[in-house]
Amino acid sequence: MIIDNAKRAKVLVEALPYIQQYNNKIVVVKYGGAAMTDENLKINVMRDIVLMSSIGVKVVLVHGGGPEISKMLKKINKESTFVDGLRVTDQETAEIVQMVLCGKLNKDLVAMLNSFGGKAVGISGHDANLINAKVLDEKLGFVGDITDINIDIITDLLEKGYIPVVSTVGSDKQSNSYNINADTASAALAGALEAEALITMTDTPGLLRDKHDEKSIISQISISKAEGLIKDEIIDGGMIPKINCCIYAVRRGVKRVFIIDGRIPHSILIETLTDEGLGTMFVK
DSSP: OOOOHHHHHHHHHHHHHHHHHHTTOEEEEEEOTHHHHSHHHHHHHHHHHHHHHHTTOEEEEEEOOHHHHHHHHHHTTOOOOEETTEEOBOHHHHHHHHIIIIIIIHHHHHHHHHHTTOOEEEEETTGGGOEEEEESOGGGBSBEEEEEEOOHHHHHHHHTTOEEEEEOEEEOTTOOEEEOOHHHHHHHHHHHTTOSEEEEEESSSSSBSSTTOTTOBOSEEEHHHHHHHHHTTSSOTTHHHHHHHHHHHHHTTOSEEEEEETTSTTHHHHHHHSSSOOSEEEEO
């Protein structure tokens, strides 16, 4: 589609109030799903984040890596098991999680952001005691329940103009490594940072009234109604931790909390810098 100069100007004018609104504000982006596995989508997301950083938005990128972890476990003939959308994590799996998230994916994302002109720094929940954790549930093994967030390392990086890229592992006082759900970690970080917005990228258009109908999107929902949908099992499986993270973030004072469709190119920019928006917004 060819865009004429008048339309280009309209897009820029439309973006101006949003640029002003988010300037010097913290936006936490939880990155995962197809946007992380599709190379073209990944390039779009990284460029969008560099653009947001360039116009003064303090972006914190929090990433998971479920498909890559599952792929590595398959290579060593280890089966992946999930309970309520959370990966059962024994000691060996915890080591694989740390290796994949911190050692490969994190540094790949940092390299790509920097190649597009960003100033990205990769960290994990282990660094500077960023994410402290304990066992969430014995039946899940080394899946972590966050006990404390120490944001100093992130605020220091943001003040110096860097884009922190956070891999979601945590540790306890005995140096045990925990697999932290990326949705949970992003919500905890957004709350602790008093972020302007939390954007969770998914492989659905947003929260759906009918999970089998992508047109049944709920554009805005209160946290009490969202809790009711979980109770009524309309929301189930892997969507439960995503919705719970949004509820938590709203309660912690994050001003704007969204679930958006990461399969749409430039979905972050559409959500933050246009009148159109997309996905589901969670409100009190």
